[in-house]
Amino acid sequence: MDTQIVVAVLCALLIGVGIVGIIVPVLPGSLLIAGSLLIWALTVQTAAGWVVFGVGAALVIVGMTASAILTGRTMKQRKIPSWSILAGLVLGVVGMFVIPVVGLFVGFALGLFLSELTRHKEFGPAWSSSYAALKATGLGILVELGCGFAAGTVWVTGLWINALS
Numbered sequence: 001m002d003t004q005i006v007v008a009v010l011c012a013l014l015i016g017v018g019i020v021g022i023i024v025p026v027l028p029g030s031l032l033i034a035g036s037l038l039i040w041a042l043t044v045q046t047a048a049g050w051v052v053f054g055v056g057a058a059l060v061i062v063g064m065t066a067s068a069i070l071t072g073r074t075m076k077q078r079k080i081p082s083w084s085i086l087a088g089l090v091l092g093v094v095g096m097f098v099i100p101v102v103g104l105f106v107g108f109a110l111g112l113f114l115s116e117l118t119r120h121k122e123f124g125p126a127w128s129s130s131y132a133a134l135k136a137t138g139l140g141i142l143v144e145l146g147c148g149f150a151a152g153t154v155w156v157t158g159l160w161i162n163a164l165s
Contacts (some may be wrong), residue, residue: 007043008159011036015152022063022145024104026096030144033151034060040155044162052158056151063147067140074136078129084119085133088112109134 014036021029034057041053075085088111095107112133117126 004043007040011040011155014039015148015155019145019148019152022141022148025141026093026104030060030064030148033148037151037155040158046162046165048158048161048165052154056154059147059151059154063144063151066147067144070143071136071140074132078132080116080129080133081119084112084115087115088133 014032017027018029018032018036021027021032023029037053037056041049043049074080075082088108091111091114092104092108095103095105095110097103099106109130113126113130116130116133117123120126120129
């Protein structure tokens with residue numbers, strides 16, 4: 001079997017795992033996508049391969065940056081401390097093992113809310129800040145996911161261009 005075909009299949013799998021990693025932030029999703037584009041460019045050694053890597057890596061960087069800015073800005077505006085997010089992450093990891101499939105999300109939301117409830121001592125403000133944090137996190141994930149899909153689309157286009165030339 002040709003090396004380029006094997007690498008293309010491997011890159012397709014890595015991009016798929018990267019997309020899942022953006023949604024389920026246990027895996028470094030965007031980094032897997034960028035890494036697979038680099039592996040493919042190094043393998044094909046064509047102008048199309050390097051253009052795909054450049055455009056795809058730029059999309060990945062835009063997605064990661066936009067996600068961090070959108071989420072961070074809301075956290076800063078609402079004065080949500082980083083330990084609340086850490087509590088959400090810890091309960092998210094626990095939830096992942098307790099409740100299959102959705103445990104990460106349920107645990108993160110519960111951990112964030114309990115942390116904010118401890119901080120505010122009242123249900124209303126804790127719910128409000130937790131909801132804002134979850135909404136910002138969700139929006140950040142959607143933007144990063146869109147950029148990850150766009151990078152994958154650029155790769156598929158480059159794959160076709162490389163195959164036809």
